[in-house]
Amino acid sequence: MDISQYTFIFSDIIWFTIFEVLLFSITFWAFLKTGLLKEKSPVNKVTRGKESQEFFSQFASVFLTVVISVIFGITTFPQDGKVVLYILNVVLVIYLCRRNGWSTNKLVVIKTKLEERNYNPLG
Secondary structure (H helix, E strand, O other), X not given: OOXXXXXXXXXXXXXXXXXXXXXXXXXXXXXHHHOOOOOOOHHHHOOOXXXXXXXXXXXXXXXXXXXXXHHHHHOOOOOOOHHHHHHHHHHHHHHHHXXXXXXXXXXXXXXXXHHHOOOOOOO
């Protein structure tokens, strides 16, 4: 069993494509939940305060800086159109973190669970 036959799985083209498909799928699903399926979803009736808006902005900044910038900085896969994909990803992340009610509610749930978590190792 030679490990060199599996190196393609760890290539930039595979992981970059997986990341892009996930980001586009999440954005499409969030758009469907708040756009076309909004009569079934109560998330469009929530107004967020200043603390939530600051959290969404911080999350978007961290995600854009750490995840997207690092991915585009280290990958060699998209030679043509790399700037267009980067700008499109920035727009998608800002949409998910600032404009979409379904995804912002999911972020608030994650934040609440992390805040309620007991970090005391002694119990």
